Amino acid sequence: MWPAVVLGSVGCYLLKLAGYLAPRHWLERPRVQRVTALIPVAMLAALVVVQTFSTGQSLTVDARAAGVAAGFVALLLRAHFIVVVVVAGAVAALLRAAGWGA
Amino acid sequence: MTETRDRRRITVDALAIGAGTGAYGISFGALAVTNGFSPWQTQVLSLGMFTGASQFATVAILGGGGTLIAAVATALLLGLRNGLYAVSLAGPLAPRGWQRAGLAQLTIDESTAMAVAHSEDPDPGAMRYAFGATGLSVFVLWNVGTLVGALAAGAIGDPRMYGLDAAAAAAFLALLWPRLGHREARVVALVAALVTLVLIPVVSPGVPVLASALVAVGAGLWRGRGATS
Numbered sequence: 001m002w003p004a005v006v007l008g009s010v011g012c013y014l015l016k017l018a019g020y021l022a023p024r025h026w027l028e029r030p031r032v033q034r035v036t037a038l039i040p041v042a043m044l045a046a047l048v049v050v051q052t053f054s055t056g057q058s059l060t061v062d063a064r065a066a067g068v069a070a071g072f073v074a075l076l077l078r079a080h081f082i083v084v085v086v087v088a089g090a091v092a093a094l095l096r097a098a099g100w101g102a
Numbered sequence: 103m104t105e106t107r108d109r110r111r112i113t114v115d116a117l118a119i120g121a122g123t124g125a126y127g128i129s130f131g132a133l134a135v136t137n138g139f140s141p142w143q144t145q146v147l148s149l150g151m152f153t154g155a156s157q158f159a160t161v162a163i164l165g166g167g168g169t170l171i172a173a174v175a176t177a178l179l180l181g182l183r184n185g186l187y188a189v190s191l192a193g194p195l196a197p198r199g200w201q202r203a204g205l206a207q208l209t210i211d212e213s214t215a216m217a218v219a220h221s222e223d224p225d226p227g228a229m230r231y232a233f234g235a236t237g238l239s240v241f242v243l244w245n246v247g248t249l250v251g252a253l254a255a256g257a258i259g260d261p262r263m264y265g266l267d268a269a270a271a272a273a274f275l276a277l278l279w280p281r282l283g284h285r286e287a288r289v290v291a292l293v294a295a296l297v298t299l300v301l302i303p304v305v306s307p308g309v310p311v312l313a314s315a316l317v318a319v320g321a322g323l324w325r326g327r328g329a330t331s
Contacts, residue, residue: 001138001139001140001144003159004164004170004173004174004177005139005143005146005150005151005160006146006150007155007170007174008147008148008151008160008174008177008178009150009151010150010175010254011153011174011177011178011181012106012151012153012156012178012184013128013150013152013206013207015178015182015184015208015323016181016184016185016187016188016206016229017188017190017202017206017260018185018187018190018202018205019184019185019186019187019188019192019196019206019209020186020188020189020202020205020206020305021190021202022185022189025226026281028190030173031323032186033186034322035137035318035319036182036183036185036186036324037183037186037281037287037322037323038286038290038319038320038321038322039137039179039180039182039183039195039318039319039320040155040158040180040277040278040281040292041142041278041281041282041290041291041318042182042290042291042293042294042314042315042318042321043155043159043176043179043180043289043294043311043314044180044215044274044275044277044278044281044291045156045254045278045291045292045294045295045314046294046295046297046298046311046313046314047158047274047311047330048160048271048274048275048295049110049136049295049298049299049310050162050166050272050280050302050307050310050311051162051166051270051271051274052268052271053302054166054302054307054325055300056166056167056302056307057303057304057305057306057307058302059235059299059302060301063173063269064220064268064271065122066111066266066268067268067269067272068268068271068272068275069171069173071268071271071272071276071307072275075118075275075279076144076275080122081122081126081139081273081276081277081279082122082125082126082129084272084273084275084276085126085129085269085272085273085276086129086269086270087272088265088268088269089266089268090233090265091265091268092265092267092268092269093264093265093268094261094265096263096265096285097216097251097263099232
């Protein structure tokens with residue numbers, strides 16, 4: 001774990017610092033801006049899928065999917081993100097306690 | 103008079119944003135520890151990496167059996183946007199010398215959004231103040247939240263019993279949500295999700311998330327071709 005913690009932390013800090021030191025004209029090109037804005041969108045969508053449906057390399061639909069669906073409804077109702085996280089966890093926990101989708 | 107009142111309002115907003123992310127930090131701390139990170143490693147992520155999406159991704163990918171390279175590469179790609187925020191803030195905030203080193207660490211979604219929101223204020227120092235107050239408030243409360251979550255998680259048994267795996271998935275969805283304002287972003291998110299579903303059974307853990315970044319690169323360059331010509 002430590003190598004990932006240290007390398008990731010140093011790297012993420014240097015990315016922030018580089019923005020204050022970089023020549024502005026290069027990073028202000030519209031294509032660079034657009035790609036940089038879309039990368040988190042694509043990767044967060046991928047992380048939602050991985051964390052909801054994958055167990056190692058297999059795809060499963062279990063209590064997690066029901067939890068995330070409940071979180072989705074909370075987002076539609078404009079809930080604060082901590083509410084979304086708690087609702088998703090609670091729904092999954094209750095379903096498992098009831099013996100479904102373990 | 104109005105200047106002090108405006109500053110006070112910015113301070114209150116900054117503390118409210120900090121409190122919200124602090125609560126979120128509790129879930130990060132708990133998830134990291136239940137994914138096999140020690141409380142120390144968890145705290146170093148919040149102090150050093152200090153950018154939520156990259157932290158959650160590091161924990162999810164290593165916890166899910168992904169490699170070191172996949173975890174670090176994903177964290178860096180997700181952290182790339184902070185560098186771009188810094189580029190647009192470098193002019194108006196005009197940090198000098200070592201100030202840059204401190205401001206850099208506080209350059210995240212929340213502080214940037216508050217700085218932009220106050221960039222047109224009559225008070226010329228408002229933007230700088232909004233950035234600093236929000237950045238510091240989030241930094242302190244995110245780290246306090248992380249500590250609380252990491253210590254509390256040590257006391258519970260199977261994280262799945264509390265639905266923490268579903269909570270982690272919802273956390274990514276909640277981070278994604280505010281970025282879906284444009285139709286292009288919604289299309290990219292959908293395509294990335296489908297690509298990930300297809301890749302999960304055929305490549306090793308961690309790789310599908312990295313591959314999804316290519317969807318963003320493809321979409322950005324493809325649309326850029328039309329816009330610049």
